[in-house]
Amino acid sequence: MKIIVTGGAGFIGSAVIRHIIENTNDSVVNIDKLTYAGNLESLASVDTNERYQFEQVDICDRQALTRVFEETKPDAIMHLAAESHVDRSIDDSAEFIQTNLVGTFTLLEVARQYWNTLPAQEKSRFKFHHVSTDEVYGDLEGTEDLFTESTPYAPSSPYSASKAGSDHLVRAWGRTYGLPILLTNCSNNYGPYHFPEKLIPHVILNALHGKPLPVYGDGTQVRDWLYVEDHARALYTVLLNGIDGETYNIGGHNERKNIDVVKVICQLLEELAPKKPENVARYEDLITFVKDRPGHDVRYAIDASKIEKELGWAPLETFESGIRKTVEWYLNNTTWWQHVLDGSYQQSKGVEDK
Numbered sequence: 001m002k003i004i005v006t007g008g009a010g011f012i013g014s015a016v017i018r019h020i021i022e023n024t025n026d027s028v029v030n031i032d033k034l035t036y037a038g039n040l041e042s043l044a045s046v047d048t049n050e051r052y053q054f055e056q057v058d059i060c061d062r063q064a065l066t067r068v069f070e071e072t073k074p075d076a077i078m079h080l081a082a083e084s085h086v087d088r089s090i091d092d093s094a095e096f097i098q099t100n101l102v103g104t105f106t107l108l109e110v111a112r113q114y115w116n117t118l119p120a121q122e123k124s125r126f127k128f129h130h131v132s133t134d135e136v137y138g139d140l141e142g143t144e145d146l147f148t149e150s151t152p153y154a155p156s157s158p159y160s161a162s163k164a165g166s167d168h169l170v171r172a173w174g175r176t177y178g179l180p181i182l183l184t185n186c187s188n189n190y191g192p193y194h195f196p197e198k199l200i201p202h203v204i205l206n207a208l209h210g211k212p213l214p215v216y217g218d219g220t221q222v223r224d225w226l227y228v229e230d231h232a233r234a235l236y237t238v239l240l241n242g243i244d245g246e247t248y249n250i251g252g253h254n255e256r257k258n259i260d261v262v263k264v265i266c267q268l269l270e271e272l273a274p275k276k277p278e279n280v281a282r283y284e285d286l287i288t289f290v291k292d293r294p295g296h297d298v299r300y301a302i303d304a305s306k307i308e309k310e311l312g313w314a315p316l317e318t319f320e321s322g323i324r325k326t327v328e329w330y331l332n333n334t335t336w337w338q339h340v341l342d343g344s345y346q347q348s349k350g351v352e353d354k
């Protein structure tokens, strides 16, 4: 297959591309605008592979997308490009509406136009796989409930509302135009190459620098954590074996309170990075509770039994094994995150002369 991956320079998109190039014979065309979240250094292990191609394109740019579709003739799209950080969506939601809604609409239209030109057999095999989040389902009050594929949408933040809207667009294009669509809604991801604004890498790097470890409210919000490589494998499984029009929830059965996640990271750092900054006696002493995020959902938890039963996918990592691998990765890959912290990762974009 030739697969267009949008947002392939991001955290999950780069894991998907590494997974496909390293484990299959498929080719990948990475369409990415390279916002602050796009980092081509995350693709260093595959970027010279002849089955990998990069196109710096905004998914809102219909003309540029049409050119890429005509030139590359994809068999499938995996759509991950998005504005993805909840805090940024609260500060300024415009880009979230633009990319997540207008961008998804534009991509759907370009894909539909291209799909309509395909011969019957290729047309029936084509897939538009939209990658979404469990945050579209909103908040779980109780401790027992889980999100299933039929849980009603109730997004709380501008980010989750824009993702919910994009899910509706994709389903409508499937229902109205017959575009062969697949949807996945996944829980919180963590792992290597995660941009340091997100909780887990932020805590690891702040701890290593002796800076405060900010925890929202009392830290009792519960998230269901999935190791990013398990997600990448799940997405490829759905692309290959998912039923057209279906939605699959993806999760790791790893519900943890935010404060417990932070404490586990501190404990691992005590073991793996015992030489601490001068001002630090114990990493845990750096934990600082800060004013809660507005509209902060209390609990997310995924029922992933459909993908497990129907497609035979299951996570390979437990939270304990995955978080250890993640902390070790940040300790062993200092150049990657130093380039993010000093901004030099953006020089690999080639945007300065544009």
Ligand code: NAD
Pocket (backbone or CB within 6 Å): 006, 007, 008, 009, 010, 011, 012, 013, 031, 032, 033, 034, 035, 036, 037, 038, 039, 057, 058, 059, 060, 079, 080, 081, 082, 083, 084, 085, 099, 103, 131, 132, 133, 134, 163, 185, 186, 187, 188, 189, 190, 195
């Ligand atoms: P990310 O922010 O790390 O990466 C997003 C990528 O999209 C970046 O490379 C960025 O440059 C690119 N991009 C942004 N706007 C673009 C545009 N207009 N045109 C082209 N490219 C653009 O995000 P992520 O964490 O890798 O998430 C990927 C997808 O998975 C998103 O759709 C997100 O909603 C979804 N998701 C994320 C999580 C999570 O825990 N991170 C969980 C479930 C679902």
